[in-house]
Amino acid sequence: MTGGTTTTSWTPERRARAALTFICEPGKPDLSRLVAEQGAPAVVEALVSASDGAVWTRRARSLDLDALIARAQDIGARLVIPGDDEWPPGLAGLDRVEPVGGMCGAPLALWVRGRRRLDEVLPADGKALAVVGARACTRYGQVAATDLAFQLAGRFPIVSGGAYGIDIAAHKGALTANAPTLAVMAGGLDEWYPRGNTKIFEQILDQWAVISELPPGMRPTRPGFLARNRLIAALAAGVVVVEAAARSGAVNTARWAGALGRIVMAVPGPVTSGMSETPHRLIRDHEAELVAGADDVRALLCDPGEQPEPLPSTPARLLDGLDPGLLAVREALPGRGSLTVDELAARARCTSRTCAGALVELELLGLVEQQAPGRWRLSRPARSAR
Amino acid sequence: MTGGTTTTSWTPERRARAALTFICEPGKPDLSRLVAEQGAPAVVEALVSASDGAVWTRRARSLDLDALIARAQDIGARLVIPGDDEWPPGLAGLDRVEPVGGMCGAPLALWVRGRRRLDEVLPADGKALAVVGARACTRYGQVAATDLAFQLAGRFPIVSGGAYGIDIAAHKGALTANAPTLAVMAGGLDEWYPRGNTKIFEQILDQWAVISELPPGMRPTRPGFLARNRLIAALAAGVVVVEAAARSGAVNTARWAGALGRIVMAVPGPVTSGMSETPHRLIRDHEAELVAGADDVRALLCDPGEQPEPLPSTPARLLDGLDPGLLAVREALPGRGSLTVDELAARARCTSRTCAGALVELELLGLVEQQAPGRWRLSRPARSAR
Incomplete structure (x- = not known):
């Protein structure tokens, strides 16, 4: 219970940075440099007193900073700024990078909710793993994301967004392993987006942390998602794209x-x-390394000579999400040996046709395999753990 | 009907090379060089008259060459040797390569059966495509191999072995497209191995050609398969590994x-x-390029600036092999628009559970897709043609 009980000291610098998270859209290349040169209070002052009536000035004048801070305190959100112990060092890279889609720049501050300090969630060696991909992913992608996060989060904390599909599947894998996971949101931390993932967000903040560059009260926007992607990439040592259609936000995260x-x-x-399509395109064009499982990721992220710890095997809890029809077929398989489709259908009390369909799905999920053509058995743990 | 009617002139050199295909195992590094230096008749003479009683000498003395040639003529097989117009130039590379698994060397001669001359089957620019992989492949691999061969054989003739699984799936794709395909056998051309593929072998030789380094009467051996793999690799400009387990002959072909x-x-x-596993390992270790479809293969094999011809779309005949239950579900989908699983089950006259299982299989085969979660439609031709 460290993070939640930290008392934030609202210095002028911290107050000014809080104000700027409200006034300015994230990812503006010049802003970060301006603040570094002049200090945040001077930049806020300049915006408030500017005479040109531009958007930022109007927003600066309309801001009730004390109300914003009170709202953040109400929801248990605190502001972390550069120089704080828990400020993630990886973010500094954003001040040195060429713009992607017109954006760059380290965030001026991060709003954080959660049980842990950021430096408790993210490792000192900076080796977190971002797992990203499509909202409308397939069950295959879901299983792959959950399995990677489950196996790796103990060594490489997971960083992802909060979207349906791959993002949430990755967080679930880490939560199942009781290992660190960080959700990076594109809107304020007072309203969850999407609402359907509220339960997972609350689990994440009960154990780890949820962060955003935007203050409470801000809804996510499309530029906000793109700016958010740069944080996900910067906070991790490596980014895995699990599934993504040709046009997908994951392409943007991979570019970052x-x-x-x-x-x-x-x-x-x-x-x-x-x-x-996107994973294949990235591999084909040599923009990404192929990873077929946790071992491949670990080989790429570990220091040379680092002794790899054994990976946990695929959790029984992965089966929890399984369709009851599939589960019945899987549970009808004996612990040793194999059965034909007809034998298995009789045991599972379904038709052979239903059974055959279920076996194809289970095979795709890595839960069963053919011992010989037409003879099915449970996957060996070694294989299902890949 | 060119190849089958060519009258072979049995010169002493040709007769001696025919003899050596019987006497010596293929792929012996020194043999090819010895024959090049001394001429085949001198090598045969030396083997026959050697006093050490080694295996090759015993085999040389036991050979009834006229009977062997008569047997070949009975089955319509002819001998093609270096210097013949139809000798594939790509084989010369085997005399310049480092040994793989202790083997190398261009073949001394090729036994050929089929309607066409080898230079009619294989293109003048040497750009054939070898498609190789596991015998015990999955339906996914079968479809991928057939589809690649179907789409590409018109531009890049297919070269493969004769095994169940990927080899035969590739030949089927080329045959369906009425485009060239060459089967490279590991045993003599008088007995088909495996027998179960006889019908396909006969289709291939009715239209194109089947070749072997071994004379009629020889059964395939394990070293024979490895030696055969070097021919498949040498005859093609590129080799695609479609599916292969960690230990597979396809690994050997990829090494060649x-x-x-x-x-x-x-x-x-x-x-x-x-x-x-093997395709992923090869890509991961940068030993192979990822190809997700015919376009990717074509981009790698075409000359820079070569105008790509449009690819044929996936043949309706691919559907011929489909399980009737799957076909019923696919045919219940409308030409335009999408249906839920329940609507589709009612149309296909099956249970929703059966229908859902069929949809997973059909999706894997690229024949249907989800328009939105839970709403299914036929794949767009562009996608199913990939």
């Missing part, structure tokens, strides 16, 4: 990762799946 | 291709599939 010199990785999938 | 400077390619698949 490449620009920042992070290791870009991608999970292959069926070539018939539109959701594997 | 790498050693020969051919373009090595691999098709990704689900990371949960053991059959995609």
